[in-house]
């Protein structure tokens with residue numbers, strides 16, 4: 001799958017909802033109820049970070065939840081990409097990008113949303129054929145002002161800013177012409193997951209899904 005087709009697939013996913021939840025699953029038992037709660041609230045695209053031992057099993061379980069579009073986050077290597085694909089991930093997200101990761105996702109037909117935080121990184125990914133990018137870490141890298149500035153010379157790149165995005169500032173990003181959606185962990189807080197507050201998470205998802213863009 002060429003990078004151009006990967007970016008097309010990633011953009012389609014980004015357009016499904018204003019927010020992609022960035023999820024850290026510590027307890028496999030949380031995976032299915034969490035996915036159900038987020039989908040019920042209107043957030044079907046879910047990024048499960050490969051940061052915990054049960055992340056791949058969580059992806060496997062969540063991929064079976066009706067309406068869920070489950071991808072892997074923190075995909076750093078060809079090995080991660082292969083594991084994510086085997087677990088049923090339909091897309092991969094990375095904080096940056098490397099030639100090895102790009103080659104693996106291209107070979108395996110796994111749409112990659114690669115991270116970039118500077119004009120040179122964006123230009124390098126555009127050169128490789130990627131037009132849908134993650135802007136990471138969005139807040140520390142300059143926030144909405146930085147993205148707006150990148151949009152001047154590089155309007156062909158569309159972003160999913162992630163890192164320091166919240167309900168309070170999401171609209172500042174979503175109102176930009178070069179932003180398709182935002183990513184954030186605020187819709188799946190560890191405390192609410194530990195408490196099994198799935199109704200509360202559905203409410204957070206509803207608020208996020210209603211954000212204008």
Ligand SMILES: O=C[C@H](O)COP(=O)(O)O
Nearest residue numbers: 022162163164165184185
């Ligand atoms: O590494 C962080 C993830 O990209 C999510 O960031 P966040 O917790 O600020 O939403």
Ligand SMILES: CC(=O)C(=O)O
Nearest residue numbers: 073074075093094095
């Ligand atoms: C932070 C990030 O980009 C990721 O975990 O994929």
